[in-house]
Amino acid sequence: MSMGRTGDRTADVVIRRLSVFRKISPQTAAALDDAIRGRITTAVAGQELVTEGDPADRLRMILSGWAARYKSLEDGRRQIVNLVLPGETCDAQIYLLKHMDHSISALTPVVYAEIERERFEALIAADRVLAEAFWCETLSDAAIQREWTLNLGRRDAYERVAHLLCEVVERLRPVGLLDGDSCAFPITQTDLADATGLSVVHVNRTLQELRSAGLIVLRERTLTVHDLKALKDAALFTPDYLHYQALS
Known part of the structure; x- marks a missing residue:
């Protein structure tokens, strides 16, 4: 097409x-x-x-x-x-x-x-304000890249997947794409594997562990996080690297 x-x-x-x-x-x-x-x-x-x-x-x-x-x-x-x-x-x-x-x-x-x-x-x-906003977005992207490097190098599989889910939620929030504690999550387990440096089997196992722990629900391409703080704690996640609050 x-x-x-x-x-x-x-x-x-x-x-x-x-x-x-x-x-x-x-x-x-x-x-x-x-x-x-x-x-x-x-x-x-x-x-x-x-x-x-x-x-x-x-x-x-x-x-x-x-x-x-x-x-x-x-x-x-x-x-x-x-x-x-x-x-x-x-x-x-x-x-x-x-x-x-x-x-x-x-x-x-x-x-x-x-x-x-x-x-x-x-x-x-x-x-000038628009120019600064775009530069800040570029700097935020660079910070995200550093965090992803940390994910691949030091976080274990459980933390990696949980961290990515937390980040998606925080990045969708300012553009109004959260519906309560849910958001669209349309990517496949293969995409998740390619993003986290894990095998598809390992991603599937990790998602099952997160579900069993009551931290997430993934159904019909929708992610629901009933307790975001608990998921962040499991991921060792803090949103500071996104630089949203510091530049608001």
Whole structure:
């Protein structure tokens, strides 16, 4: 299925995401919305938004759906190095590089905006607060990457999976995608394995342990966490590395 164009989406979810870093004015929101309109693209699950080695000449903002940044070996083994959730930007300053050093693939059907370098630079040059918000998002992404490295290097399987679940909840919260103590969790156990450096069998066993402990319910692509504090304690999770509260 080829990518299509749509014109009925707005930047609302992106504004909510950026607002955890800097206060976005109505005028700024309108300018960003105008920059996005007419540049909206869709991708089906499994389709690549951009591939390692492609020119890094534009940035992408996820308006709905889940994507993943990943690296892979020549034999096809894949490591997901971060998730890209609704409202998030795929590297706001990526165009400063010549080519992509990783790939981004849709894990679910995705709606996203593509903005060329010239238009984005004009947008942030006209608004210092918006420029700072995008830089803060980039710094938050780098901090997330460091935390994922810690996950792979030092947390055990139980802590790794629990930590990823906690992080997803905290990243979905500011964009309004929590429904009480539940949220969409549309990725597969294979995706979870590729994100946590575990086998699918080990992921399945770990999810069963988290269920048995009463910490999570995973049913029909929905995650429910009745006691988030207990899950955070099990994961050794603190949200400080996201830098939301410090920059609000």
